[in-house]
Amino acid sequence: MAQSHYVFIESRDPFDSTDTTFLADTAAELRQRGRPVTVFLVQNGVLATRAGARGSHVARLAGAGVSVLADEFSLAERGIEADELAAGARPCGIDALVDLLVQPDTKAVWH
């Protein structure tokens, strides 16, 4: 049986919504169980990508093998430049999210 690819779309500000921790924990646990996992950060979710952001889950997720993508539009709206990003966060367009969503056996969860 093919393994599902989990795509978590995190739209919430990690400094405003502590439940972003639950999403990061779930993503990391799924990856630890061998599932392909992507976290796509959008809207205020991209505030976690600044290299100096305290308590950000980005480094932990990337270290666990989770693909961490950040919506370029959301980054630009918030004045976050590419050279400010934490290691492991990769800027991309919303079309990258669409490409992921229409792959077979992909489970998408919006938060």
Place this chain on the structure above:
Amino acid sequence: MAEKTLTVAVMDAPYEAAASTTALRIVAAALTRGVNVNVFAYEGAVSLTMKDQTPHANPVKGTSVEEEQHPTTKDLVAALLALGRSEPKLTWVNCGLCVDERGAANAIDGVKRGSPADFLQLALASTNTLVIPTR
């Protein structure tokens, strides 16, 4: 003919949440990439397509209606429906009960009326489904 179909459920009312903009961006990107899209608008999201929306001036900035170029969600959806007129196809369904509750029946051309049962059928026939809830 487009082989893939994405169904998106939206719930936020217009002009309130960033998720509405993101949803419309996802729909536009999917159509541009040749993916069929179904949108099921639920709860406040049925007002995204209300024909009676009008752009406004901005008295704070002192700009006129023309200068402000205020985007309305019904115009944004109309543009997406034009983009998805044939292949790929955009199907936009408003929840009928939600429409009636809000008196939002006067929708732009091309918008259909349906029920959660239609959402289920759309989802079952799709490559994938993304539900964008209210907070």
